[in-house]
Amino acid sequence: MTLSTINITDRDHQIAKLSAIAVALSLIEFFFPSPIPGVKPGIANIIILYTIFKFDLRMGIWVSLIRVFVTSILLGTFLSPTFFLSLSGALFSLFSLLIFRNLSPKYFSLISFSLIASLAHIAGQFMIVRFWIIPHNGIFYLLPIFIISAFIFGLVNALVTSKLLKLNSKK
Amino acid sequence: MILIKKILQFFKVIKTGDWFIIILFCAFIIISTKFLWNLPQGEYLEIYKNNEILATYSLNQKITKIINGAKGETKINIDNGKVRFYSAPCAKKYCIHQGWVNKANQTIICIPNQISISIIGAKRKYDSINY
16 A cells, blocks of 8 residues: 655745735734725735745735635635635736736836736626626726725735835845 | 935835836726716706605706795705705705705705705616615
């Protein structure tokens, strides 16, 4: 009988650590009340952006999806509309990053990527809401609020991440 | 001085392409807000007294209407597409403070005098959404 072993690489350890931080940040965010219902800063995305720029996009995809699944299981929203909203947001923003990953780093820093991903996140969530949860055109009336908040939080998250990366490269 | 330096340093993080994306994003915000929050202009004015329709007027005129309510005379100005309560016998004057209205489905209500007006667009829209 042959023994099948799983080789756990250093990379897996990194993914696990970063996902744990991302999950913790999502949980912290969950317990803070938000001033406008439905608008959340998405501070876990700081870790995902950090992962993408410190390591690579593949690792970012891992961390992002693990974060979505683990957070939903911990909060008891697994396979509920909330879960599908966050999953579609994550998938759309990762997909947009995949499309735009060839933007030259000479002119575009992570601020651009963060803004693109935040817009894609809103687009993905709105598609799910429009076609599944509330199939009515009336919800598009709320879209500007979400686009503006995506802009603000995308920018803030990007600036925090660039500060983090700078602090980390000094060590 | 140190603060200005710090702020400048802060802006150095943003590269040329980032400014491009930021400006594009802002333009998108402005366009989507204009496009999605653009309610249709009103066409007609309906005046209600005690929940019964009293009269319907076109908004394309400049005229002052005097309506007798439960407490006295209410004057309503119509001015080429917009409407306001000009004077009312009520105590708090909420109806007057609401100012001009011009969008379809906007309403002004004066409860003490039992007079309310609402603007009707070219085609009727839903005043509530059920799902």
